[in-house]
Amino acid sequence: xxxxxxxxxxxxxxxxxxxxxxxxxxxxxxxxxxxxxxxxxxxxxxxxxxxxxxxxxxxxxxxxxxxxxxxxxxxxxxxxxxxxxxxxxxxxxxxxxxxxxxxxxxxxxxxxxxxxxxxxxxxxxxxxxxxxxxxxxxxxxxxxxxxxxxxxxxxxxxxxxxxxxxxxxxxxxxxxxxxxxxxxxxxxxxxxxxxxxxxxxxxxxxxxxxxxxxxxxxxxxxxxxxxxxxxxxxxxxxxxxxxxxxxxxxxxxxxxxxxxxxxxxxxxxxxxxxxxxxxxxxxxxxxxxxxxxxxxxxxxxxxxxxxxxxxxx
Amino acid sequence: xxxxxxxxxxxxxxxxxxxxxxxxxxxxxxxxxxxxxxxxxxxxxxxxxxxxxxxxxxxxxxxxxxxxxxxxxxxxxxxxxxxxxxxxxxxxxxxxxxxxxxxxxxxxxxxxxxxxxxxxxxxxxxxxxxxxxxxxxxxxxxxxxxxxxxxxxxxxxxxxxxxxxxxxxxxxxxxxxxxxxxxxxxxxxxxxxxxxxxxxxxxxxxxxxxxxxxxxxxxxxxxxxxxxxxxxxxxxxxxxxxxxxxxxxxxxxxxxxxxxxxxxxxxxxxxxxxxxxxxxxxxxxxxxxxxxxxxxxxxxxxxxxxxxxxxxxxxxxxxxxxxxxxxxxxxxxxxxxxxxxxxxxxxxxxxxxxxxxxxxxxxxxxxxxxxxxxxxxxxxxxxxxxxxxxxxxxxxxxxxxxxxxxxxxxxxxxx
Numbered sequence: 266x267x268x269x270x271x272x273x274x275x276x277x278x279x280x281x282x283x284x285x286x287x288x289x290x291x292x293x294x295x296x297x298x299x300x301x302x303x304x305x306x307x308x309x310x311x312x313x314x315x316x317x318x319x320x321x322x323x324x325x326x327x328x329x330x331x332x333x334x335x336x337x338x339x340x341x342x343x344x345x346x347x348x349x350x351x352x353x354x355x356x357x358x359x360x361x362x363x364x365x366x367x368x369x370x371x372x373x374x375x376x377x378x379x380x381x382x383x384x385x386x387x388x389x390x391x392x393x394x395x396x397x398x399x400x401x402x403x404x405x406x407x408x409x410x411x412x413x414x415x416x417x418x419x420x421x422x423x424x425x426x427x428x429x430x431x432x433x434x435x436x437x438x439x440x441x442x443x444x445x446x447x448x449x450x451x452x453x454x455x456x457x458x459x460x461x462x463x464x465x466x467x468x469x470x471x472x473x474x475x476x477x478x479x480x481x482x483x484x485x486x487x488x489x490x491x492x493x494x495x496x497x498x499x500x501x502x503x504x505x506x507x508x509x510x511x512x513x514x515x516x517x518x519x520x521x522x523x524x525x526x527x528x529x530x531x532x533x534x535x536x537x538x539x540x541x542x543x544x545x546x547x548x549x550x551x552x553x554x555x556x557x558x559x560x561x562x563x564x565x566x567x568x569x570x571x572x573x574x575x576x577x578x
Numbered sequence: 579x580x581x582x583x584x585x586x587x588x589x590x591x592x593x594x595x596x597x598x599x600x601x602x603x604x605x606x607x608x609x610x611x612x613x614x615x616x617x618x619x620x621x622x623x624x625x626x627x628x629x630x631x632x633x634x635x636x637x638x639x640x641x642x643x644x645x646x647x648x649x650x651x652x653x654x655x656x657x658x659x660x661x662x663x664x665x666x667x668x669x670x671x672x673x674x675x676x677x678x679x680x681x682x683x684x685x686x687x688x689x690x691x692x693x694x695x696x697x698x699x700x701x702x703x704x705x706x707x708x709x710x711x712x713x714x715x716x717x718x719x720x721x722x723x724x725x726x727x728x729x730x731x732x733x734x735x736x737x738x739x740x741x742x743x744x745x746x747x748x749x750x751x752x753x754x755x756x757x758x759x760x761x762x763x764x765x766x767x768x769x770x771x772x773x774x775x776x777x778x779x780x781x782x783x784x785x786x787x788x789x790x791x792x793x794x795x796x797x798x799x800x801x802x803x804x805x806x807x808x809x810x811x812x813x814x815x816x817x818x819x820x821x822x823x824x825x826x827x828x829x830x831x832x833x834x835x836x837x838x839x840x841x842x843x844x845x846x847x848x849x850x851x852x853x854x855x856x857x858x859x860x861x862x863x864x865x866x867x868x869x870x871x872x873x874x875x876x877x878x879x880x881x882x883x884x885x886x887x888x889x890x891x892x893x894x895x896x897x898x899x900x901x902x903x904x905x906x907x908x909x910x911x912x913x914x915x916x917x918x919x920x921x922x923x924x925x926x927x928x929x930x931x932x933x934x935x936x937x938x939x940x941x942x943x944x945x946x947x948x949x950x951x952x953x954x955x956x957x958x959x960x961x962x963x964x965x966x967x968x969x970x971x972x973x974x975x976x977x978x979x980x981x982x983x984x985x986x987x988x989x990x991x992x993x
Contacts, residue, residue, distance in 0.1 A: 271800050279794040370617070379620035380844025381820065383964070393830055400803045401830035406796075475828075476793055477820050477848055481617050485790065485817065513794075520787075520797035552759050554797075555788025 267398030272517045274397075278406050280513025281413035284506050285468040286486060287493040288416065289461035295500020296437045296457050298355055299347065302362040304465055305487035306369035311335045311466030312473025312482065313373055316384035324387040324474075331470040332463050339462025343455045366483065374480045381479035405475055412471055416464065417506055424502075433457060492562045498575020507573055512558045519554040605645040606904075606914055608633065609673035611664045611688065613680050614653040620843075621680045621889065625710060626651060627882050628890040629677050632897035634881070639901070643909045654678075658687035665691055669704055674914055677897070679710025679729065679889060682762055686713065686720060693722045703916040707900060709893040714765045717943040718984040723991055724916070726923060726942045728896025728935075729889075730861055732762065732813060732838075733981035734948060736769035739811065739836045739859045740777035741979075742950035742972035748834060748857075750808030753779045756798065756822065757813050759786035766813035766838075769981075782807050790817055795825035803831050815839035820848055827852040841888050846953065847962035853953045858968060862891030862932055863949040864959045866970040870931035875959065885959060895935055896944070899928040917992050933975050941987040945976035 290304040314331035315324075322330065342365065350357040385391075386405050393401030424430040436443040436453040444450045473482065493512060497504030526546045527539035539546040565572060610629050613622035630649060637646040650673055654661035661684045668676060678688055689706050696703040706725040708716060712735075717727050730738075743749040755770040757763030763786050774781055783805035785798060792798075799822070802810060810833050814822055819842075823835055840846075840858040864875040864885065878886040878894070886894065903922040907914065924942075928935040933947035950971050951957075957967025 268800060268804060272797055275794065275796040275800070279796075282793075378844075379623070380842075380962075381817075381848035382844070383847040383850060383962075385848075385850050391828070400800065401828075403828040405828070476824075477817055479817065479844070479848070481817065484617055486793065489793075516792075516794070517797045521801060551801075552786040552788070555791035 267400075268521065271397050271400065271402070272521060273514070274402065274406075276514035276517030277510065278410040278513070279517060280510035281410045282468070282472055282509075283489060283493050283512060284509035285409075285413040285416060285472070286465060287490040287497075287505050287509065288420065288502060289464035289468075290490050291494045291497065291500055291502060291505045292420070292464070293458055293461040294494065295502075296433070297454055299358045299362070299458075300355070301458075301461070302359060302487075303342070303365040303369060304362075304461070305483040305490060306366045307335050307339060307462045307465035308469040308486060309373060309473075309478075309480075309483040310338060310369060311469025312384060312478040313377055313382070313469075314466070315470035315473060316377075316382055316478055319384070319387075324390070328467070328470040332467040335466025335469070336459045336463030338466075340455055340459035342462070343458035347458070348451065348454075366487075370480060370483060377480070379480060381477045384474050384478040386474045409471055409475065412467070416467070417502070420464075420502065489558065492558050494572075495562050496558075496565045496572060498572025500576070501572065501574040504572055504574030512561065515557050515561070516554045519557055520551050522550045525549050604672065604912065605648045606642045607648045607650055607671065607673045608675045608677060609650040609652060609668035609671070610677040611652045611654050611661050611668060611684075612678060613656040613684075614651070616656050618656045618680070621710075622654075622656075624843075624888060624890055625677070625679045625893055628886070628893035629709075629897060631878060631882055631890075632894045632901070635894075635898065636901035636904075642904045642914070643912065654684060656681070656684075658684050662687055662691055669695065673704070674916055675705040675707055675900070677707045677709055677893075679708060679893065682711040682713035682716065685711030685716055689716060689720055689722070689725045692724055696722075696724050705916050705920060707896060709896045710889045712765075713761045714984065715761065715986070717941040717987060719986040721941045721987040721989050723920060723942075723989055726896075726920075726937065726944070728899065728944045728946075729892050730859075730946060730948060730979075731943065731981070732765035732769045733772075734946075734979045735813075735838045735859045736766065736773050736811065737776075737981055738948035738950055738974050738979045739838075739857065740773045740779075741974065742859075743809070743836060743857060744777050746971050748809075749777060749779060749836075750834070751779050752782045752805070752807045752809070753777075754802050754805055754807035754810045754833070755781055755784040755812075756802070756810050757784075757786055758789040758815075758818055760789055763789075763813055766811075770811050779809075787818075792818065792821065795822045796829065798822065799825045799829050799831055802826070802833065803829065807833055809834045809836055811836045813838050815842060820845060823849055823852055823856065839888075840953065841961075841968060843887055844962060846964050846966050850964070851966070853966065854955070856953050857950060857971070858953070859948055859950050860888075860891075860968075861895075861946050861948060862886065862930075863951050863968055863970045863973075865957065865968075866949045866951075866973045867932050874931045887961070891930075892946070895928060895930045895946075898930075899923065899926055899935055899937070899944075902926050902928055932973060936976055938983065940983045941989065943983075945980050947976050948974045948979040950974070 293301050311331050314334050315327040318327035390405050392404050394404040394407050395402050436450045440450045493508045497508035530539040612625050613619055633649045641647050652664035654664050692704050692706045708727045710729050712731045755767050757766045835856040837858050841860050846853050864871040875885045903926045906922045907918050924937050924939040936945045951968035952971050954969045955965050957969040960967045
């Protein structure tokens with residue numbers, strides 16, 4: 266039972282973290298049609314910015330400033346890089362963000378070196394929240410989860426319940442009409458992109474302290490972000506949340522399952538045959554847990570190519 | 579006049595051939611094929627720095643055949659295919675030895691390519707100097723006469739760790755095996771099982787997990803906690819090691835970590851005091867053998883800019899050993915006979931600051947002393963600008979750390 270509770274919590278919180286990282290990506294794609302390859306780089310920038318600022322202004326302010334800073338980088342990216350190439354189509358935008366991700370990675374290495382840096386959870390926050398059986402549950406993990414939930418609620422309310430949300434949705438759906446009604450559409454685009462980047466920056470600043478802040482952190486998470494967005498449906502915020510939670514929980518629980526296909530087949534009398542073949546059939550599920558999200562993505566692409574909650578086109 | 583027309587080119591030819599005779603023979607060329615760019619470049623660059631340092635040292639002592647050795651550098655960009663491509667370029671550029679270490683996958687490719695090349699081009703053989711790839715098969719089923727490994731492997735790393743930690747009474751009787759799911763991790767897991775009897779422990783759990791894909795190790799830590807293990811032996815490196823240790827600490831899990839790659843730069847800085855009390859096995863520790871280690875460390879620092887860590891010492895020692903063997907090989911028409919060099923390396927013993935290095939002729943695995951160290955704040959040489967460093971617990975000689983030759987190695991020696 267202890268094991269179940271901790272696995273459940275672990276899965277939920279890892280899922281929420283994934284959501285925090287991929288929310289901006291799906292938002293920008295859903296609204297602007299830009300598949301932002303540099304999104305994971307914004308996540309990394311957030312972590313490094315917070316790491317650099319923490320000794321000067323403290324952890325919390327560092328998180329806030331890092332978020333704003335990365336949002337600013339996003340705004341500049343949209344205004345001066347993406348907007349000029351917008352008229353050439355999405356392929357150009359995609360290539361541009363792809364190139365940008367390389368530049369950011371090299372810049373980070375230039376300033377902070379090739380190796381992981383000592384960005385850590387501040388002493389005041391690294392205590393255990395409660396105990397489940399023998400093991401303690403770190404408070405910081407709960408914090409990550411709470412921030413992610415707050416983020417989801419805020420964005421959701423902003424888009425569906427406020428005037429700003431109406432204008433944003435209008436500008437995205439019918440840019441020409443929104444423009445004719447006197448709204449500044451380019452500014453809306455710029456703001457959306459900036460907010461998307463800021464969300465990634467916030468995720469980086471919070472999660473970078475708990476996991477590792479290294480020049481490779483962007484690449485490591487980038488693939489998973491796209492998996493989340495594809496499973497959830499491109500552009501769907503709720504879909505991203507659902508997909509993140511599914512991935513988090515499935516990876517968390519599968520680690521505890523030491524069952525191989527051969528053992529399952531043994532119930533129908535084919536165990537020896539399966540063990541004879543070996544390979545995939547004798548591999549334990551627990552050692553495959555990191556691969557499950559990709560299998561899930563494959564399944565979704567086969568059955569529901571538009572994702573769990575994506576709009577059917 | 580017509581005579582003049584004939585004579586002039588003749589004189590020119592003679593003059594040119596004179597020039598040819600007076601110039602020295604081509605310098606000996608050694609190539610390093612490493613990952614020098616991209617996300618995995620940090621380790622490749624360390625191999626390169628150490629190789630440069632070692633070659634410069636050999637050249638300061640006179641090089642070979644009165645000429646400094648020339649080092650050629652190639653960027654494999656982190657893939658076996660890239661490395662294979664660069665190997666062709668290196669051979670075309672006249673390299674007679676190839677240095678590499680950062681990945682067992684690339685090592686496998688290079689070693690096989692060189693084996694085939696050497697069969698097809700007798701008299702023009704190329705030597706493969708493996709300074710870091712630790713997969714067992716490289717001195718097992720894939721061993722061959724023209725490949726040398728100047729690095730430890732899973733078998734002797736685990737043996738050294740277990741022996742030293744048992745002697746220090748910190749091993750416990752319940753061990754968890756946590757490794758990455760590829761050749762290296764599988765080798766480690768096998769070695770951990772093999773040492774169980776000798777080390778007097780029981781393997782209470784084993785796990786092979788995906789490599790560098792996992793952000794969240796807490797489910798794994800949960801599993802370790804459930805097993806009741808006292809020590810976790812892991813061959814994990816980079817993020818997979820850091821995240822595992824941090825996650826264990828955050829859950830308040832009270833286990834000791836026995837590692838093979840904790841001395842990778844940046845690890846202690848990132849892990850912070852979580853790393854205190856963890857053990858690492860490595861081929862060199864500046865503190866391990868009094869002043870000898872310190873002298874080497876200071877000299878390395880004065881030339882490269884930092885103390886030698888991680889894979890750098892073994893790379894330096896390995897190439898020094900080649901340099902020493904070169905002294906015993908006479909040039910033939912100004913050229914180096916690679917087969918003779920290979921035989922000379924088998925006969926060379928090198929005195930490193932931590933003890934004697936000797937090449938085992940049966941499988942070309944180096945027999946090297948291993949140092950088992952603990953992460954403490956008392957260590958003399960601090961790491962990564964932290965207050966922590968690696969304090970030697972035990973120095974095992976090459977013979978003590980030796981693991982037996984694998985049955986799978988069937989080496990064909992030149993007639």
